[in-house]
Amino acid sequence: MKVLVTLASSHLSLEIASSLSGSHEVRLTDKNEVSTDLEIVCSDLGHGAPTNELVRGMNAIVHSGEIDPAASVSDQLDYQMRCTYNLLWSAAEEGVQRFIYLSSLRLMDGYDPDLAVTERWKPLPTTDVSVLCYHLGEMICREFARENKISVVILRLGDIASEKVAKTAISTSTLYMDDAALAIEKALGADHSGWLDIYHIQSVVPNARYLTGQPWWSADDVSPSFNLGYEPRARS
């Protein structure tokens, strides 16, 4: 499968791309040059032919909703709204089959940790731009899925952490990089509902805050249930 991964300058995107490159043909993109052994194409994800050329021939796109903390608030909002829209539009025009949007479980942090929050619960974005951007990015993805322009999977990822982080420093919604890579690999191949599929993704940690791996089903008794098939690695 040919997979485009955006925001190559982020640690998460580079790690994901590296992991996927073992079984897929991976192309990275970023607005700036990034040092990597993988193929990389510089793009500002603008409105026009270069973005279409960037996505042409791809089977899937993994688009990160992370923001560049060094960028201005205006640039952060611009990237997550306009560039996401441009990318989706070009992907739909070029017939890319699947769009995987990497969102964040921080959208659900407003709920009491004791609640069994799943993908069915309403997101609670805040005015913190790093959270708001995920919400706005999801909104744009949702409308493309609603119009059946492209198949969209939203993965709300936990707090990305390294295995080297001390156990006392991890949060209850930690997501280790190998589990993140596993979830994205699953999202590339999972059966799709035909609408918009949203999954919460975190690792097995003490007092894990979010439920993962539960099947979705429709109340119509006709549509089959569907599941990402994500099972985080057991850790001692």
Place this chain on the structure above:
Amino acid sequence: MNVLILGANGELGPHVVRALEHRHQLRLTDINDLETQHEYFRADAADLDQVVAAAEGMDVIINLSVLRKDRRLAFDVNARGCYNMMTAAVEHGIRRVVNTGPFYVVAGPTYERFDHMIGPDVPHQPGTYLYALTKSLGQEICRVFTESHDIHVMDLLFYMLLDPETHNVESGSPIANVGHDLVPYTISWRDAAEAIRCALYVEMDKLPSRSEVFFVFPDLPHQKFSSEKARRLLGWEPKDQLDQFWKKAKL
């Protein structure tokens, strides 16, 4: 009240100015130059610093800024402009904001093509049309701000605006022709401006929430959309029923 109008030099701006100028102190802004007797700032709604500066000392912000076609500008003005406006409201303690947009901020083609009696409180389905989606993102940004700040945003949604005195059958308009029906979401310029004036007087604590959306148009017979909420909560009554369009012309 001290009222800031963003995008005051658009099509709706002069009508709103006329509706407010005798009772309020107006500060007008636009990205284009504007000849006016009122205080005027040249400001770009997409520029955070300019919007924050323009809002100093204001009691109300009315956002009439809009861009429809250019993809970059549409996101800059329709979506990020709302972030800038709400940041300015927070910065200056402004508690009343009137935002505007088209009805398909809420009811895009997945509603409009299929349903009737569509109200403004249904879950938003703007679709991917640039103007609709960018305005919907802007409205959502406003709503998120109201969740954590004591600011009330009234989002007044219009669509087709016309002057019933001059808009006639000879216009050849596909939107509204005398005796040949009209888009079932049409309003006169003066009624639209009056709805915005009403929003300045609403007792905010009596609104159901700090973020309320209103469909604003007269009592059209199509029953495609419902503007009942605007009458009930804004206390707005349209003067122009536009019946010369939706009644057949007498032979």
